[in-house]
Amino acid sequence: GAVVSQHPSRVICKSGTSVKIECRSLDFQATTMFWYRQFPKQSLMLMATSNEGSKATYEQGVEKDKFLINHASLTLSTLTVTSAHPEDSSFYICSAPRFGRGPSYNEQFFGPGTRLTVL
Amino acid sequence: QKEVEQNSGPLSVPEGAIASLNCTYSDRGSQSFFWYRQYSGKSPELIMFIYSNGDKEDGRFTAQLNKASQYVSLLIRDSQPSDSATYLCAVYQYNNNDMRFGAGTRLTVKP
Numbered sequence: 001g002a003v004v005s006q007h008p009s010r011v012i013c014k015s016g017t018s019v020k021i022e023c024r025s026l027d028f029q030a031t032t033m034f035w036y037r038q039f040p041k042q043s044l045m046l047m048a049t050s051n052e053g054s055k056a057t058y059e060q061g062v063e064k065d066k067f068l069i070n071h072a073s074l075t076l077s078t079l080t081v082t083s084a085h086p087e088d089s090s091f092y093i094c095s096a097p098r099f100g101r102g103p104s105y106n107e108q109f110f111g112p113g114t115r116l117t118v119l
Numbered sequence: 120q121k122e123v124e125q126n127s128g129p130l131s132v133p134e135g136a137i138a139s140l141n142c143t144y145s146d147r148g149s150q151s152f153f154w155y156r157q158y159s160g161k162s163p164e165l166i167m168f169i170y171s172n173g174d175k176e177d178g179r180f181t182a183q184l185n186k187a188s189q190y191v192s193l194l195i196r197d198s199q200p201s202d203s204a205t206y207l208c209a210v211y212q213y214n215n216n217d218m219r220f221g222a223g224t225r226l227t228v229k230p
Binding site for chain 1: 153155159161163164165168205207209211218219220221222223
C-alpha cells in the first residue's frame with residue numbers, strides 16, 4: 001500500500017529556534033498534502049494545504065509566516081515552524097491523498113507524525 | 120463554517136458487543152466519507168471509506184451513509200479490547216480538495 005513518511009519522528013528544541021518537518025509520499029505522487037496539528041486528547045486540526053508548484057493555503061488562525069510550507073516536488077512537502085515557542089509543542093501530522101477510481105474516491109494516507117517539544 | 124460532528128464519548132461497550140459510532144456533517148457538497156482509527160500517540164489509520172448511500176461492510180466493520188440526512192455511521196461487530204481507540208470521521212469534498220475531521224469518539228471495549 002501507499003506510504004507516507006515523516007522526518008523527524010520526534011524533536012526537542014529550545015524556544016526561538018526553527019524546526020523543519022519533512023513529509024514524503026514514498027510510492028505515489030502527491031500534488032497536494034495536508035498538514036495537521038493535534039494537541040493531547042484533541043482531534044486533528046487542519047493547519048494548511050500544501051500545493052506543489054503554488055502557495056500553500058492556510059486555515060483561519062494559522063500564521064503563514066510562522067508555519068512555512070514548501071511543496072518542493074510531487075513527493076515532498078516541508079513544514080518549518082519558525083521561532084518555535086512552548087505553545088507550539090504538539091503532534092504534527094501530514095497526509096497525502098491518492099486519487100483513484102473517479103472523483104468520488106479519495107484515500108488519505110497519513111504520515112506517522114512528528115512530536116515537537118519546545119523547551 | 121463546515122463542520123463534522125461526533126459524540127466525543129467515551130463510549131464503553133463490553134467485549135463481543137456492537138459498537139455504534141455516529142457522525143453528522145454540514146456540507147451537502149461532501150462526497151467521500153472516511154472512518155479512521157487512532158491509537159494514543161499514533162497517527163490515524165484508515166478503516167473504511169464510503170461514498171454511496173447505504174451500507175458497506177468490511178469484516179467486522181459496517182459503514183452506513185445517508186446523504187439526505189447528512190449522516191454517516193460505523194458499526195463494529197464483536198468488539199474486541201484491541202478496538203479501544205479514538206475513531207475519527209472525515210469528510211472530503213473533491214471539488215474544493217477539502218478534508219475535515221470530526222473531533223473523534225473515544226471507544227473503550229471492556230473485557
